Amino acid sequence: MTKPKLTYWFDFASTYSYLSAMRIENLAADTDIDIIWQQFLLGPIFKAQGYETSPFNLFEIKGKNMWRDLERLAQYYDLPAFTKPDPFPQNGLRAARIAAFYAGEDWVPQFIKSIFFAQFTKAALISDELIVTSLNDLGQDGDALLHQAKSDLSMKDKLRQVTEEAQEKGLFGAPSFVTEDGELFWGNDRLEQAIDWVKRNSQ
Amino acid sequence: MTKPKLTYWFDFASTYSYLSAMRIENLAADTDIDIIWQQFLLGPIFKAQGYETSPFNLFEIKGKNMWRDLERLAQYYDLPAFTKPDPFPQNGLRAARIAAFYAGEDWVPQFIKSIFFAQFTKAALISDELIVTSLNDLGQDGDALLHQAKSDLSMKDKLRQVTEEAQEKGLFGAPSFVTEDGELFWGNDRLEQAIDWVKRNSQ
Numbered sequence: 362m363t364k365p366k367l368t369y370w371f372d373f374a375s376t377y378s379y380l381s382a383m384r385i386e387n388l389a390a391d392t393d394i395d396i397i398w399q400q401f402l403l404g405p406i407f408k409a410q411g412y413e414t415s416p417f418n419l420f421e422i423k424g425k426n427m428w429r430d431l432e433r434l435a436q437y438y439d440l441p442a443f444t445k446p447d448p449f450p451q452n453g454l455r456a457a458r459i460a461a462f463y464a465g466e467d468w469v470p471q472f473i474k475s476i477f478f479a480q481f482t483k484a485a486l487i488s489d490e491l492i493v494t495s496l497n498d499l500g501q502d503g504d505a506l507l508h509q510a511k512s513d514l515s516m517k518d519k520l521r522q523v524t525e526e527a528q529e530k531g532l533f534g535a536p537s538f539v540t541e542d543g544e545l546f547w548g549n550d551r552l553e554q555a556i557d558w559v560k561r562n563s564q
Numbered sequence: 565m566t567k568p569k570l571t572y573w574f575d576f577a578s579t580y581s582y583l584s585a586m587r588i589e590n591l592a593a594d595t596d597i598d599i600i601w602q603q604f605l606l607g608p609i610f611k612a613q614g615y616e617t618s619p620f621n622l623f624e625i626k627g628k629n630m631w632r633d634l635e636r637l638a639q640y641y642d643l644p645a646f647t648k649p650d651p652f653p654q655n656g657l658r659a660a661r662i663a664a665f666y667a668g669e670d671w672v673p674q675f676i677k678s679i680f681f682a683q684f685t686k687a688a689l690i691s692d693e694l695i696v697t698s699l700n701d702l703g704q705d706g707d708a709l710l711h712q713a714k715s716d717l718s719m720k721d722k723l724r725q726v727t728e729e730a731q732e733k734g735l736f737g738a739p740s741f742v743t744e745d746g747e748l749f750w751g752n753d754r755l756e757q758a759i760d761w762v763k764r765n766s767q
Contacts, residue, residue: 410623410626420613420736422734422736423613423736423737423750425734426734426736426748426750429747429748430749430750430754433747433757433761437757531625531628531629533623533625533626533629534626544632544636545629545632546633547626547629547633548753550751550753551633554636554640558636
């Protein structure tokens with residue numbers, strides 16, 4: 362029996378993607394849904410909408426409210442206090458290449474969560490050091506993977522390719538949850554409904 | 565004893581405000597919270613953000629997903645099938661003046677709900693006829709109120725004044741829920757949390 366799938370599209374710069382990363386495994390735990398953790402890059406997708414940086418930065422009043430919203434939501438979900446990294450958004454390109462290239466490997470969701478967690482609960486930069494340490498902690502060869510992320514063209518290509526795929530699927534923000542029957546749920550607020558949709562439509 | 569207040573800021577053109585209008589009384593029913601139904605105009609607020617029309621219309625892919633989201637949410641909340649009015653957004657200025665000027669009167673929430681309901685479950689235009697019929701159904705003098713909405717300058721002023729107040733409070737979209745201690749919750753997705761906030765902070 363093939364398990365029904367739900368693809369969780371995320372970007373390391375996306376604050377609301379962080380909340381979903383922390384919640385998705387628990388929410389799917391009592392289901393037979395297979396969660397696909399799918400890295401992509403928001404940058405090219407925002408550019409196509411005319412944004413040169415995060416909409417958080419472009420619309421000041423709205424952005425300010427979103428930071429407050431994130432503080433409240435972290436509390437609501439029983440997560441540690443939310444911290445805003447400086448600068449925001451950060452350059453998470455090397456971590457993104459690793460997450461996209463090795464998508465499907467057992468250790469990848471844990472790697473993704475540790476990058477998110479450091480960024481949004483310790484205001485940590487997504488530095489080479491953070492990447493290497495996070496990988497080593499998971500029993501991977503951090504130095505080798507970082508070296509690959511810097512030099513291996515097929516890694517760069519993979520990330521570009523999945524980002525193009527996201528655009529073809531009509532993604533316009535993150536997180537997005539896409540079902541096998543083509544429903545696109547946008548935003549951390551829709552995570553429960555996306556899971557519910559897959560449950561109801563795969564029985 | 566004064567009851568704690570939660571102000572529900574809405575605009576008739578706001579699809580997600582419709583969902584909140586249909587839900588807010590039930591959600592507040594078991595609390596002692598006093599819901600203030602506060603009409604304002606999104607137009608000037610969107611203009612200040614550089615939007616000349618609804619963001620639904622400006623960002624095509626995102627807008628398309630929002631219509632789908634509304635269909636799914638209407639189902640999720642057990643509301644009748646969601647219908648998109650044409651044109652969108654509509655001119656609801658006369659209804660808005662009435663709702664703003666008579667805010668606080670007993671019949672106003674029901675008037676607001678009937679305008680929203682006709683618009684988003686029957687794709688009805690916010691015509692003079694709809695306004696008059698809705699008011700008459702509530703035991704008001706529809707013709708007299710419509711006449712006032714067309715000719716009474718103090719009604720026009722009131723709507724302008726509350727819209728300025730909304731801008732001063734930092735509102736950037738609708739629905740917005742504002743607590744007495746100054747928390748601003750944006751969006752129908754935050755209605756439960758806004759009510760919960762008032763409950764926790766007014767005991």
